[in-house]
Each structure stands twice: as structure tokens, then as C-alpha cells.
Amino acid sequence: MKHVARKRFGQHFLSDPAIIDSIVREIAPRSGDPMVEIGPGLAALTQPLVERLGHLTVIELDRDLAARLRQHPHLTVVESDVLKVDFAQLAGTAKLRVVGNLPYNISSPILFHLLQYVNHVQDQHFMLQKEVVDRMVASPSTGDYGRLSVMLQWRYEMEDVLFVPPSAFEPPPKVDSAVVRMVPRRDAAAVDEALLSELVQVAFSQRRKLLRHTLGKWLDQRGFAGTFDVQRRAEEVPVAEYLQLAAQMQSPA
Numbered sequence: 001m002k003h004v005a006r007k008r009f010g011q012h013f014l015s016d017p018a019i020i021d022s023i024v025r026e027i028a029p030r031s032g033d034p035m036v037e038i039g040p041g042l043a044a045l046t047q048p049l050v051e052r053l054g055h056l057t058v059i060e061l062d063r064d065l066a067a068r069l070r071q072h073p074h075l076t077v078v079e080s081d082v083l084k085v086d087f088a089q090l091a092g093t094a095k096l097r098v099v100g101n102l103p104y105n106i107s108s109p110i111l112f113h114l115l116q117y118v119n120h121v122q123d124q125h126f127m128l129q130k131e132v133v134d135r136m137v138a139s140p141s142t143g144d145y146g147r148l149s150v151m152l153q154w155r156y157e158m159e160d161v162l163f164v165p166p167s168a169f170e171p172p173p174k175v176d177s178a179v180v181r182m183v184p185r186r187d188a189a190a191v192d193e194a195l196l197s198e199l200v201q202v203a204f205s206q207r208r209k210l211l212r213h214t215l216g217k218w219l220d221q222r223g224f225a226g227t228f229d230v231q232r233r234a235e236e237v238p239v240a241e242y243l244q245l246a247a248q249m250q251s252p253a
């Protein structure tokens, strides 16, 4: 039976064979890789992936799609909201390769949910709104550089690997898309995620103002006695400096 795309689940199904082929090539699945696909939908990526892998675990929220996928002998289907999935449990002793053409309405929550499981992950390949990928990989002193750039560049090496136009989907989304590769950094600074997240949120709360009006006040309230140049805008501060600041606050000299 034909599946009618459900807007509330962010359903835009890949329909361009050449694009599907390019994405699978970027993922480079090898037989036996412990891979998990988020939002398999009608299996446009699932099918070529499982042919190469031998087995694949998929996480799908739509009950009808999950029922169809269960017919496939080489898939393990987790019928759930991905935001409720414990990836540490899924991984066991393995390191997962996580892929997916994500539902765009919850792409940032998915990225932040996965951040807590970074030690259980080998790599991630996601199709996202191009604008979100631009923010993820942005450099300092650009308009795209913000909270998402800092929080993700802290933990992952990231690369925009493929541009995908709306015409590659059915129904076509209103925006351009891109595939991003994310590889966890082994040398990520050991800072408290909640502290870093709050600090970066305060810094970027008024991005046109100098940091002394935002982060400077926040640091004063916390009795911060270290040195940090607040005569700059949030977007001028490299990721490494935000990490140093969080580390200093955790263990003041």
C-alpha cells in the first residue's frame, strides 16, 4: 500500500537513485559494521546499506513504517522516538556507526541527544537542512558560528560532504539539504557539558553586543577570578577558548 508522507514526522523520502548512491558511498558501509539508522522511512538508504552490511538496526517512530520494516529478515527494528533511545545500551561493547536522513523538525535535539553517547560512537553521517550543517561546521567570526558550532566542534571533527537539492526527495522539502560526517575527537577537552552549554548560551544570547554585557556579568556573578577578554563579541572567540574558560571555572587555579 502506498505510504502518504506524514508532515508531523518530518517525512521527506529520498527518491533520487544517484543521490542515494552518493550518500551510501560517503558512508562506506563494510560487512559487519555495527550500524544504526535513524528514521529509515521507506528504506531508500536502508536497502543499499543492509545489502552491504548483512545486518542493520533501524529506529523508526512511525508505527506503519516500522511494521513494514519488520518484514525484512536482516533488520532489527526499534519502534521508538530516537530521543528516548539509549545508544549506550544499543552499542554494548561495540562502537556504533550512526546514520540517517533525519526528521528536520527535531534535528538539533537529536544531535544533542547523541552528544551524551559520543564515547559509544565510531562515526555519524546525517542528512540535515543545509543551513544547520553550515552552522555545525562554521568558523569563528562568521554569521553561522554559534552555540551549535561550539558544542559540536568540541566533540567531533565535522565535514560537509554532499549538497542535496529539494528535488532529490518526495515530497520535496522547502530547503536545501546537506550530508555531514561527524567523527568523535579522541582529544576532546574534559569539560562539564552542562557548564559549557550554559556558558556558550549566555555568550551568544546577544551576539551583537560585546561579551562584557553578557558573559562578563555572568562570570562576575560566579566570582570568576581568571583572565578572559570580554571586549569581544561571542562569535570572535574560538572553540578552544570557550573550552579553556569552562575548564578554568571547573578547577580554578
Ligand SMILES: C[S@@+](CC[C@H](N)C(=O)[O-])C[C@H]1O[C@@H](n2cnc3c(N)ncnc32)[C@H](O)[C@@H]1O
Binding pocket: 009, 010, 011, 012, 013, 014, 015, 038, 039, 040, 041, 042, 043, 044, 045, 059, 060, 061, 062, 065, 080, 081, 082, 083, 100, 101, 102, 103, 104, 106
Ligand atoms: C526525512 S525522513 C527520511 C526517510 C528515509 N530515511 C529516506 O531517506 O527516504 C525522516 C524519517 O524519520 C522518522 N522519524 C520522525 N521522527 C522520528 C523520531 N522522533 N524518532 C525516530 N524516527 C523518526 C520519520 O517517520 C521518517 O521515516
